[in-house]
Amino acid sequence: MQITSIDDLQKAKGVGLAQLYPDKPKILVGMATCGLAAGAQKVYDFLSKKAQDAHWGGVVEKTGCIGFCYKEPLVDAILPGQPRVTYEQVTPEIAGALWEELAAGKIPEKQVMARIDVDDMILNGGPRKFYKGKLKGFLAKTPRYEDLDFFKLQRHIAMRNCGFIDPDNLLHYIARGGYFALYNALTAMTPDEVIAAVTTAGLRGRGGGGFPTGVKWASCRKAKGWPKYVLCNADEGDPGAYMDRSLIEGDPHSILEGMLIGAYAIGSSEGYIYVRAEYPLAVKTLQRAIFAAREAGLLGQNILGTGFSFDIKLNLGGGAFVCGESTALMASIEGKPGEPRAKYVHTVDKGLWDRPSNLNNVETWANVPVIIAKGADWYRDTGTEGSKGTKIFSLVGQVKNVGLVEVPMGVSIKDLVMEVGGGVPENREFKAIQIGGPSGGCIPKEHWGLPIDFDSLWDAGAIMGSGGMIVMDNSTCMVDVAKFFLDFLIDESCGKCIPCRLGLKRMREILEEFSAGKGSLEDLEELQSLSEAVKDGSLCALGGSAPNPVLTTLRYFRDEYEAHILQGKCPAAVCKDLITYSINPELCNGCTACVNECPQGAITGTKKEPHTLNASLCIKCGACFEVCKFGAVAVA
Amino acid sequence: MSVTFKALENILEHYPPSSEHLISALQDVQAKFNYLPPEAMTAVCDHLGVPLSRGWAVATFYKAFSLEPKGEHDVAVCLGTACHVRGAANVYEKFRRDLGIAGPEGTTRDLKFSLRQVRCLGCCSMAPVAQVDEEIHGNLSQRKAGHLLRMYRKR
Ligand SMILES: Cc1cc2nc3c(=O)[nH]c(=O)nc-3n(C[C@H](O)[C@H](O)[C@H](O)COP(=O)(O)O)c2cc1C
Ligand code: SF4
């Protein structure tokens, strides 16, 4: 379908709406990476086949990640005139049971998780209620999304379409108000007005630094040189985060539309998306979206008949963390090794191929159409003084409800962990939350009242980063975590500058001593001053922020460092040199489970009698601890 | 798969002779042969008109490239932060022990398995996680890791 005018766009919206909410039953299967990993493909194949074989009058469709990753595979059923009902942990067997009832026109009760009464469709003329009148039976008792602890504090703005549309269907995107903001910007606003709106909205970069987006655009617009490039950073290097991936897999056109609006504002006709090759589904989804937009005329020449032209190329990253850094990313697109360069020349003046270039993160771009469609004031309503809007986090680690959450800026860490996340698993205790990935830090319980926004996290020694939130409990050792991030960063340092290349290695050596119970309090001081030196002396922000995980653990968990150094103890029982495994004869009933797992033959004994563990053979692999169902293996 | 002129030709014909396509072309070679054979590297660099030294510089810089043939099954174990705090390090060691791999990463002698580390597979809700070929396996323990290898060994 060609979409070259506002009439075409309106028509496309009508067709899309009819597909989105047809007058017939619909089944949705969550098929982003998290869903697929949990087995969604089998469920989808099963349901599609059933529907086909039965000549069912309804549709079976795929959709993106709505955030409840810990409940995957998720299946939704929408019967005409009924609320949308979500089912959790749907295996093919359960899908079979669901199918029987749905095929008979009934709403199944088994595995029900929640219902949605209203699709708020923020960009398209407001809420759309799924049913009229009162609900009866189990449906009346089924919680709504907004009643669930996991959802209560959330607000989906960037994720507005995730879990509602088929990401490969351009018309679905348009049906929910997509590409109207672009039309609006192109026909009713000057580039300067677009920039002013983004500036007034207070949008700050979601890729880590929190730089004001409007200010960056304005400098790139002013910069001399041609052509100008508009780039999207989908490298997502934080090793415990997957927000950008989910956005791409769930709603790729929101990113394309954001880039189109940015390109108009800046005066660019060429764009690039730099995406990790390790994200095969995200890559494919982007390829299809770009293709569809091009076919429709929404990318290319004379878009929507306005004379504005823009196209996007996709560039696959080779898997280097440093390539997420703006100058390294541009070097990589040019086909070179991704080494950063000093930033005294700004990339908005001389970036890709030495031309003015504007780089923004995936989530930043996805917010742009909302600002144009709803206005800067509407957008400013959410968030805190200095940080407007929402932020998506991947809330992971030792927390019950693991998933993607989009919350207004300013929510406290405590609410995020305890309310949204449901707290840490049983018998554990919350210890810290790691925010900002390898450039961020660990924030302890004493500070969990902190509102999450760019500035308060900075004051606490962490950074907002791209949105990884890893919850740690008392089984996590802070010295080990510091080592973990250093290992990562040493591996990923491009090696161009000395403070980063050698400083990090020396820091690692000191930590290694600590985790072996060696070292002294003077070494702690050396670690501290070395951290400061690396921070100040590194060429790019990789080195510049690399000491953050070390510095924050030193600041908040000094006692844990001291336990290693002074008492030769690892309180969390993680550091191998400081722990021993043993079997408690009182609890061991001689089931021999551990004997079979031990790679060393270190455990011996007679069946049904307490066993013994020979510590001199033990390599502390932890396999026995893991398999013993009776808690008889002790580690200390 | 042996490196034939035809196979390389099929890849190179997609790329105009310009240095910006170096990484993309090498990615295609990697996808086709599972590693970067030296003769393929020479052909790519010749075609794009970049010095061979630049080709190897790029190949060694990016993790996505392997300079040695890979095993039949690709075992990628996630050592991302979420997996780390849920015990991925011990699981990784288990894979290493069972496969008899001396270094941090590597390929078994019989070319049956390659073991490598990755960071965040995007399913932290199932941490610790490993991806074998295209399939993701979650909530791993050492015992499950052992099962997994036995299963793939039979395939
Ligand atoms: C080592 C390093 C890695 C980075 N990785 C990413 C990344 O994966 N994704 C991202 O969007 N920004 C990343 N950044 C930040 C980018 O350099 C850049 O600031 C950002 O993409 C700009 O977009 P924004 O203003 O919309 O946030 C990284 C920075 C550094 C120093
Ligand atoms: S920790 Fe590992 S090596 Fe030591 S006794 Fe247990 S299973 Fe054996």
Ligand code: SF4
């Ligand atoms: S698994 Fe536990 S109970 Fe069984 S033999 Fe080992 S230590 Fe004893």
Ligand code: FES
């Ligand atoms: S090596 Fe890149 S900042 Fe030092």
Ligand code: FES
């Ligand atoms: S950290 Fe392992 S899947 Fe995310």
